[in-house]
Amino acid sequence: MAFVKLTKSKKNIQFREKVIELAGNAVIKCYQCGECSGGCPEAGAMDLLPNQVMHKIQLGDESVLHANTFWICSTCLVCSTRCPKGIDIAKVMEALREIVLRSKQSYLTLDSLEEDDLKEIPQIAFVSSFKKQTQ
Ligand code: SF4
Ligand code: SF4
Incomplete structure (x- = not known):
């Protein structure tokens, strides 16, 4: 069974442990099959x-x-059902969103949008985005 060689830097370990805490330790079982x-x-x-x-x-x-992967993810669960290692990848995506949100970073800000976008994008899309992507 081929496992990825895991890094030993303290900062790297802390980050990996945070994801494991939120999404479960199955993440270390991934063997890059691509399913x-x-x-x-x-x-x-x-x-x-x-x-x-x-x-x-x-x-x-x-x-x-x-x-942008974990923001694009629609939590459809296809990946989680296909994974031969039983990894709940959708939950991993949620964990990454949570880590960013806890750090109080906003993925979307109104200032970053063009005026045309502000006119064309439906208001409900903003509400939904802010709810999901900001704290
Ligand atoms: S849940 Fe998995 S398959 Fe579905 S969008 Fe997210 S990453 Fe892709
Ligand atoms: S399907 Fe599972 S084992 Fe395969 S690459 Fe994706 S997470 Fe890794």
């Missing part, structure tokens, strides 16, 4: 595929928190 990414209906819009997210978590690489 999750192969079935993800949102993969085309993600800057990191779900299996790549899992790899970064195993390495304790906090740069994964800058990916």
Whole structure:
């Protein structure tokens, strides 16, 4: 069984442990088969595929928190049902959202939007986005 070699840096370990605390320790069992990414209906819009997210978590690489993947994720659970290791990947995505939200960073701010976007995007989309993505 091929496991990814896990990093030993204290900061990396702390990040990985935080994800494990929120999403369960199955994340360390990922062996990069790609089944999750192969079935993800949102993969085309993600800057990191779900299996790549899992790899970064195993390495304790906090740069994964800058990916759009876990914000794009619609929690459809396809990945979780396809994973041969029984990893609840949707829960991992939720854990990453939670870590960002707890750090009081906002993924979306009104200042970052163009005036045309503000006119065209339905208000309910803003409400939904702020509810999900800001604290
Ligand atoms: S739960 Fe998220 S990551 Fe998993 S398949 Fe659905 S959209 Fe993709
Ligand atoms: S399906 Fe499971 S084991 Fe395969 S890459 Fe995705 S998380 Fe890893």
